[in-house]
Structure formats: structure tokens, C-alpha cells
Amino acid sequence: MQRTLVKTAHDATGPMDAIFLQGWVRTRRDxxxxxxxxxxxxxxxxxxxxxVDASLADYPQVARAHTGASVEVHGQLVESKGSGQKWEVVxxxxxxxxxxxxxxxxxxxxxxxxxxREIAHLRPxxxxxGAVFRVRSRLAYAVHxxxxxxxxxxxxxxxxxxxxxxxxxxxxxxSTLDPKSPPLTPEGAVDYAEDFFARPTFLTVSGQLEAEIFxxxxxxxxxxxxxxxxxxxxxxxxxAEFWMIEPExxxxxxxxxxxxxxxxxxxxxxxxxTHCAADLExxxxxxxxxxxxxxxxxxxxxxxxxxxxxxxxxxxxSGRQWEHPVQWGDNLQAEHERYLxxxxxxxxxxxxxxxxxxxAFYMRVNAPxxxxxxxxxxxxxxxPGIGEIIGGSQREERLDVLRESMARxxxxxxxYWWYLDLRRYGxxxxxxxxxxxxxxxxxxxxxANIRDVIPFARxxxxxxx
RNA sequence: UGCCCGGUAGCUCAGUGGCAGAGCAGGUGACUGUUAAUCACUUGGUCGCUGGUUCGAUCCCAGCCCGGGCAGCCA
Numbered sequence: 301m302q303r304t305l306v307k308t309a310h311d312a313t314g315p316m317d318a319i320f321l322q323g324w325v326r327t328r329r330d331x332x333x334x335x336x337x338x339x340x341x342x343x344x345x346x347x348x349x350x351x352v353d354a355s356l357a358d359y360p361q362v363a364r365a366h367t368g369a370s371v372e373v374h375g376q377l378v379e380s381k382g383s384g385q386k387w388e389v390v391x392x393x394x395x396x397x398x399x400x401x402x403x404x405x406x407x408x409x410x411x412x413x414x415x416x417r418e419i420a421h422l423r424p425x426x427x428x429x430g431a432v433f434r435v436r437s438r439l440a441y442a443v444h445x446x447x448x449x450x451x452x453x454x455x456x457x458x459x460x461x462x463x464x465x466x467x468x469x470x471x472x473x474x475s476t477l478d479p480k481s482p483p484l485t486p487e488g489a490v491d492y493a494e495d496f497f498a499r500p501t502f503l504t505v506s507g508q509l510e511a512e513i514f515x516x517x518x519x520x521x522x523x524x525x526x527x528x529x530x531x532x533x534x535x536x537x538x539x540a541e542f543w544m545i546e547p548e549x550x551x552x553x554x555x556x557x558x559x560x561x562x563x564x565x566x567x568x569x570x571x572x573x574t575h576c577a578a579d580l581e582x583x584x585x586x587x588x589x590x591x592x593x594x595x596x597x598x599x600x601x602x603x604x605x606x607x608x609x610x611x612x613x614x615x616x617x618s619g620r621q622w623e624h625p626v627q628w629g630d631n632l633q634a635e636h637e638r639y640l641x642x643x644x645x646x647x648x649x650x651x652x653x654x655x656x657x658x659x660a661f662y663m664r665v666n667a668p669x670x671x672x673x674x675x676x677x678x679x680x681x682x683x684p685g686i687g688e689i690i691g692g693s694q695r696e697e698r699l700d701v702l703r704e705s706m707a708r709x710x711x712x713x714x715x716y717w718w719y720l721d722l723r724r725y726g727x728x729x730x731x732x733x734x735x736x737x738x739x740x741x742x743x744x745x746x747x748a749n750i751r752d753v754i755p756f757a758r759x760x761x762x763x764x765x
Numbered sequence: 766u767g768c769c770c771g772g773u774a775g776c777u778c779a780g781u782g783g784c785a786g787a788g789c790a791g792g793u794g795a796c797u798g799u800u801a802a803u804c805a806c807u808u809g810g811u812c813g814c815u816g817g818u819u820c821g822a823u824c825c826c827a828g829c830c831c832g833g834g835c836a837g838c839c840a
Contacts, residue, residue: 327800327801327802329797329798329799329800329802330797330799331796331797331798331799332795332796332797334798334799335799336798336799336800336802338800349799349800351798351799366791367790380798381798382798382799382800383798383800384799384800385800401791402775402790402791402792403775403791404775404790404791405775405776405790406776407775407776407789407790407801408789408790408801409776409777409788409789409790409801410776410777410801411776411777412776412777414832414833415776415777417832418832469838469839469840470838506840527840529838529839529840531837531838531839532766532838533766533837533838533839534766534833534834534835534836535834535835535836535837535838535839536833536834536835537839537840538838538839538840539840542840543840544840545840623836633836633837634835634836634837635836687839688839688840689840690840691839691840733840734839734840735840736839736840737840738840739840740840749833760766761831
């Protein structure tokens with residue numbers, strides 16, 4: 301007989317004479333003449349109540365059905381006599397597939413997130429993590445949907461790369477050389493010409509440069525894949541392995557880029573609100589009481605756009621004592637970004653046109669302002685509670701300006717020959733951005749730590765599972 | 766990497782320079798269309814590790830290990 305998922309059973313429009321369910325026991329409540337078993341199979345937050353009468357031949361099985369055990373149930377789907385659920389299943393057969401004894405770590409009581417991280421192989425069976433990973437799955441689908449509906453093509457950027465996307469972060473080396481006795485050059489350095497790819501190679505820190513290649517051919521593209529940063533970051537919003545979405549659009553300037561970013565974020569939130577309503581309600585109740593109001597607010601209001609120069613003026617006019625005082629030319633610190641999005645504007649804010657000196661070489665140089673200060677067409681989208689969720693820019697499409705910027709950054713042209721070729725042959729204004737998928741998920745769910753929105757987090761010193 | 770906080774039962778925590786505690790989970794029994802059910806009884810400990818101070822250290826001190834928060838790096 302075909303299995304019915306718990307979610308499908310909940311959505312039933314009428315009773316069913318025969319139903320077959322498989323899943324895991326969340327909790328059991330015994331009476332003298334019968335037991336209630338709450339069954340969950342991950343298809344929905346809410347479990348299904350199974351009523352097992354003591355007169356049933358299989359009833360002895362129920363005593364073995366502790367929290368965590370896997371079970372199979374045949375029965376009838378009927379309207380519940382109790383309050384709290386519409387449907388329940390009266391069992392006709394009840395079988396324990398795999399027992400879980402008293403050492404099963406997931407109890408009915410609440411657990412701390414720190415403890416659940418240590419049992420990452422079991423935490424998806426909890427309410428919170430079940431909800432997080434259902435939303436994660438839906439959000440990934442919504443990413444593709446957004447771009448596919450708008451004529452964007454999905455590009456698989458390489459995971460192993462020889463380029464370092466300049467300044468994006470420390471990289472993990474990919475090598476098959478024997479670390480105990482690597483081949484050496486006459487000068488005594490490790491000879492990577494002997495390595496697998498005959499050159500030094502690394503895990504990608506960004507697919508942007510490759511996405512630019514494809515944007516300059518297919519016009520509208522996006523990448524969506526894993527990204528690696530070997531930074532020794534120990535914060536709630538950094539991971540060594542995370543997923544990033546990087547759209548790249550030909551014939552597009554910074555304004556178009558900011559429009560796309562805003563539309564994208566709104567689409568993702570709208571989609572999750574529509575398709576993960578029960579899970580979001582759970583987050584609103586147990587994780588972040590203001591979540592639902594904030595998500596609505598984000599959908600309704602246009603995001604504020606504020607130039608870097610204006611931002612510095614706002615910060616200096618705030619009357620705040622900053623731990624890091626700001627003047628034009630400085631990087632904005634986390635405290636500044638938080639103030640702008642959480643206190644001054646109280647909504648998502650796109651800060652654009654940053655000083656040239658503090659940004660990457662590939663960003664397009666703007667005309668100097670009245671005071672002769674140079675900026676680049678870069679933008680960061682800041683959201684309350686998380687800070688930077690998107691970083692992007694219009695790319696420098698003018699060959700001479702790009703070469704000058706590379707020289708300023710002390711970059712050799714040779715390894716970037718193909719990147720420069722894009723400006724030699726049919727160059728076009730183009731722009732793009734990177735959205736941290738996990739950060740978006742944090743924003744959508746209210747979950748405060750990036751380690752809790754990725755199945756198996758990789759952070760410094762941790763790669764269990 | 767820097768600064769700060771923590772580590773006591775399976776989990777969440779209390780506690781004391783002199784016999785190691787509670788709630789939940791597990792076990793036994795009772796009871797009830799129950800909803801993190803309830804009630805009674807009950808099993809369960811290298812008090813993170815190493816060293817020091819002390820008659821005596823889970824408690825005080827030092828070092829180390831592990832976890833977390835914040836900052837930097839960024840998405």
C-alpha cells in the first residue's frame with residue numbers, strides 16, 4: 301500500500317478508510333485502554349496523532365515506540381475526537397521499524413541550539429531544524445524561479461579555481477602534492493608546476509569573474525553554488541563554506557543592479573511567506589517574536605538608498621559616540637551599518653558609491669565629486685539584525701581604467717588576461733552582486749546563528765559530520 | 766586572531782573549602798480523549814583535563830582543552 305505523508309493527511313478533505321504512514325515517534329501518551337502516538341515524517345511541522353487501542357494485536361509494539369523510534373502504521377483517517385487537530389489515525393496495524401532507547405538525545409523538552417549543533421545528525425528531526433531546512437529547500441527553489449522567470453541563465457562556476465577574485469578572502473588550497481615531501485623548485489619553494497593542475501589552485505571564493513564571462517555572452521546569468529573562505533572568522537554570521545547567489549547582468553548600471561537586488565530579496569520573502577507559512581509562524585512564536593511583522597514591512601516598503609557620503613554625514617550627525625569614529629574614506633563598521641538599518645532608517649538600506657581606495661579593483665570608477673573625491677559604483681544591502689546581506693557593484697568595463705585600477709592594487713595583468721579580454725572585445729557596461737544564501741535564510745527565519753541554517757556548518761576548528 | 770562569558774546526571778540548570786542537588790528524559794506502578802499530559806516511587810555523577818595551594822578542592826590559583834558572545838575579515 302502506498303505511503304501517505306503526514307502533510308497530505310493533514311490536508312485531507314474527508315475521512316479515509318485505509319491509510320499507511322511511516323515516520324518517527326515524537327512523543328507518546330499512554331492511557332489504560334489506548335495510547336496516543338505523535339508521528340512526524342518531516343513533511344510538515346505538525347505531527348499526526350495515532351490512536352492505538354490496547355485491544356489491538358499489535359499493541360505490545362507500542363511499548364517499544366519511544367520518542368525517536370521509527371514506525372509504520374496502517375489505519376483509518378478519522379475526524380479527531382480531541383481538540384487540537386482536525387484529523388487523527390486510528391491504527392489497525394502498528395509496527396516499530398527501529399527502536400530508540402532512553403539514550404536518544406532529542407527529548408520532548410526544549411534543547412539549546414548549542415547542544416543541537418553537537419548532534420547535527422539528529423537535529424533535523426527537531427521542530428526547529430525541520431522547519432529551517434524545509435524553508436532552506438523552498439528558498440533555493442525560489443532563487444531559481446526568480447531568475448528563470450526573468451530570462452536569466454544558470455551558470456555553474458568552477459569550484460576549483462586558479463584565480464583569487466582579489467581580496468574576497470583567504471583561500472583553501474587544493475593540491476594532491478604530498479605535504480610531507482612536496483617537489484621543490486631549485487630555490488627551495490614548493491613546486492606547484494608538479495601539482496595536479498600544474499599551478500597553484502584553490503577553492504573558489506566567488507564565481508563573479510566567471511559569471512562576467514557568461515554575462516558578456518548570455519546577457520543575464522546567475523550562479524548559485526558553494527563558496528569557500530579560509531578566514532579565521534568566529535562570528536554568528538560567517539562560515540568557511542557557504543552558498544552564494546551571484547547574478548551578473550550585461551548592459552546594466554548600478555541603479556539597475558540595486559533594483560534587481562531589491563526585487564530579488566522581496567521575491568524570496570514573498571515566496572517563503574506563501575509556501576512556508578506554518579514554519580514561519582513557528583519561528584515567529586519561538587525564535588523571533590517580531591519576525592512576521594518585519595517580513596511584512598520589508599515587502600511593503602521600498603528599500604532606502606543612501607550614498608556612502610550621505611551615510612557618513614548621518615553617522616556623524618547622530619550624536620553617537622562610535623567605538624570607531626568615521627570620516628570620509630573609512631570603511632563602515634558593523635556598528636555603523638547596524639545603526640543605519642536598525643535605528644536611523646529602520647528598514648533595509650542600500651549604501652552605494654563607496655570610496656575607491658577601500659574597494660575591489662573591478663568596481664567601476666565614478667566621476668570625482670565636487671571635492672575631487674573618487675568613488676566606485678559599489679553597493680551593500682544592509683538588513684536589520686544581520687547587517688550586510690548583499691554586496692555588489694557595476695564592473696569597470698573600460699580597459700584603460702581597469703588596468704589602472706589593477707596597477708593601484710598591485711595586481712599583475714598576466715593571470716587576468718581573459719578578464720581583460722572581455723574589455724578588449726565587445727565590452728559592455730555590466731553589474732552584479734552576491735547574496736549570501738545562509739544570511740538570507742537567517743533573515744527569513746529569524747534564526748540568529750549561521751551554524752543553524754546550514755546542514756553541517758564548517759567553521760574554524762569544526763568539520764564534524 | 767583579539768576581548769568577554771561559560772563547562773556539575775542523557776538534557777536544562779542550582780549549589781558548597783567538609784556525605785553531590787532539582788526539573789525533564791529513562792525504569793516501575795497508577796490514572797486520564799491525551800496534546801511538552803498528570804501523580805507516586807526509582808535508576809543515573811571522573812563536578813572538562815592536568816598541576817598547585819590546603820588536613821581536606823567540584824569550589825581557591827595556574828596552564829591547557831572545548832563551547833558560546835562580541836569585534837575584525839565578508840556574503
